[in-house]
Amino acid sequence: MEIMIEKEQCDGCGVCVDICPYKVLSIEEETAYVKGTCTLCAVCVRQCPQEAISMPGGSIKGEEEVSNYKGLWIFAELKKNKPIPVVYELIGKGRELADQLEEELSLVVAGHDVKEAVEDLSQYPVDRIIACEDPLLEEYHDERYTHMLTRYVQKYRPAVLLLGATTNGRSLAPRTAARLGTGLTADCTELEIDFDRKCLLQTRPAYGGNILATITCQYQRPQMATVRPKVFPKAEPSDQMEPAVEYDQVDMACLPVKVVLKEKKEEVSDLVSIEEADIVVAGGRGLGSEENFGLIEELASLMGGAVGASRAVVDEGWTPYNRQVGQTGRTISPKVYIACGISGAIQHQIGMRSAETIIAINKNEDAPIFQIADYGIVGDVNEVLRLLISQMKE
Numbered sequence: 001m002e003i004m005i006e007k008e009q010c011d012g013c014g015v016c017v018d019i020c021p022y023k024v025l026s027i028e029e030e031t032a033y034v035k036g037t038c039t040l041c042a043v044c045v046r047q048c049p050q051e052a053i054s055m056p057g058g059s060i061k062g063e064e065e066v067s068n069y070k071g072l073w074i075f076a077e078l079k080k081n082k083p084i085p086v087v088y089e090l091i092g093k094g095r096e097l098a099d100q101l102e103e104e105l106s107l108v109v110a111g112h113d114v115k116e117a118v119e120d121l122s123q124y125p126v127d128r129i130i131a132c133e134d135p136l137l138e139e140y141h142d143e144r145y146t147h148m149l150t151r152y153v154q155k156y157r158p159a160v161l162l163l164g165a166t167t168n169g170r171s172l173a174p175r176t177a178a179r180l181g182t183g184l185t186a187d188c189t190e191l192e193i194d195f196d197r198k199c200l201l202q203t204r205p206a207y208g209g210n211i212l213a214t215i216t217c218q219y220q221r222p223q224m225a226t227v228r229p230k231v232f233p234k235a236e237p238s239d240q241m242e243p244a245v246e247y248d249q250v251d252m253a254c255l256p257v258k259v260v261l262k263e264k265k266e267e268v269s270d271l272v273s274i275e276e277a278d279i280v281v282a283g284g285r286g287l288g289s290e291e292n293f294g295l296i297e298e299l300a301s302l303m304g305g306a307v308g309a310s311r312a313v314v315d316e317g318w319t320p321y322n323r324q325v326g327q328t329g330r331t332i333s334p335k336v337y338i339a340c341g342i343s344g345a346i347q348h349q350i351g352m353r354s355a356e357t358i359i360a361i362n363k364n365e366d367a368p369i370f371q372i373a374d375y376g377i378v379g380d381v382n383e384v385l386r387l388l389i390s391q392m393k394e
């Protein structure tokens with residue numbers, strides 16, 4: 001899909017060619033045409049003096065329409081009826097951004113029985129809580145939650161919508177963005193306000209964390225972003241504000257769904273989830289066996305941390321997939337990451353390099369993990385782990 005150029009309206013002035021950030025426009029026989037892959041960024045649509053360029057379906061919002069969207073929203077994801085930790089982190093950052101914009105901060109809470117969650121969230125510095133209670137929302141369900149969130153956005157028109165970059169958030173955000181025809185920046189690690197343009201600057205790591213890309217969504221609303229857990233500090237409860245609570249039903253029963261939940265199996269879950277843990281002890285192929293992987297579990301439990309693993313270990317079947325760290329596993333930012341017998345392949349680093357402190361144990365002093373480690377122990381991983389465990393027990 002690409003922008004549409006009205007040939008009869010275009011006079012070949014070339015403004016679009018000069019401003020196209022991707023250099024995919026050209027002039028031939030006094031008319032603009034697309035010569036490469038158009039990203040639909042819409043810069044040319046705004047700037048064309050002849051108004052000869054439009055978006056497919058004419059979906060770009062006018063300035064007036066954009067200014068009708070107000071307020072900052074957070075989707076308050078629940079697990080077993082309780083807000084998950086990233087919600088409190090988003091409230092802290094969201095409050096700061098909403099104050100800068102001089103707009104309201106609202107939370108959207110959805111589930112079957114959300115009263116306790118609403119009560120808990122009411123203690124935090126938010127202006128409003130919009131709650132949707134429905135037995136059909138008891139379990140997270142892509143189609144139902146997308147329907148609910150889309151309806152709310154269409155009704156209340158928030159300027160910004162933030163979600164945690166959790167498994168559910170990463171599924172819900174793109175579906176909602178696609179329904180609303182707006183942009184989404186996934187996995188943000190920084191959010192700021194551009195006061196001149198009154199828009200959200202959404203920063204996320206790209207190319208394996210080697211560059212930071214700052215993305216804006218200028219012409220569509222809401223500006224949507226998922227935010228990595230443990231990037232922002234949690235908000236503190238505050239008695240300065242009493243949020244207005246609004247229960248607003250969305251008709252769920254009328255929604256035809258293609259996905260039916262037939263059975264629910266609890267994941268082999270750790271006491272501390274890997275994405276939320278301050279300490280992660282992770283094991284790699286260097287441990288040598290499933291039995292030795294038990295040392296990782298023992299040390300993690302002694303330290304009150306979570307267990308992580310490289311893909312090699314998961315592929316061996318020594319531990320479940322939900323512990324895999326890396327490009328095709330989880331992306332985590334704990335305070336301490338202990339990599340045990342892990343080489344530090346780039347695909348693994350992508351998932352853990354933003355940890356505050358990295359400790360690596362490896363017998364090969366040239367292993368790539370040492371290039372990003374703050375502390376390194378060169379030695380046999382199983383021996384070192386046994387020593388650490390006995391020290392911890394003492």
Ligand SMILES: Cc1cc2nc3c(=O)[nH]c(=O)nc-3n(C[C@H](O)[C@H](O)[C@H](O)COP(=O)(O)OP(=O)(O)OC[C@H]3O[C@@H](n4cnc5c(N)ncnc54)[C@H](O)[C@@H]3O)c2cc1C
Pocket residue numbers: 283284285286287309310311312313324325326327328329330341342343344345346347348351361362363364367379380381382
């Ligand atoms: C598309 C794609 C996606 C991928 N996604 C991921 C991902 O999400 N996560 C991930 O982890 N990988 C991923 N990989 C795989 C990745 O490239 C590596 O193969 C993998 O991370 C290696 O795991 P490892 O470090 O445990 O094993 P190895 O690379 O085999 O490293 C084992 C390390 O243990 C050390 N060692 C051996 N014996 C001992 C000992 N006795 N004491 C101390 N040290 C010892 C060795 O020196 C070595 O450094 C992906 C690959 C591809 C192509």
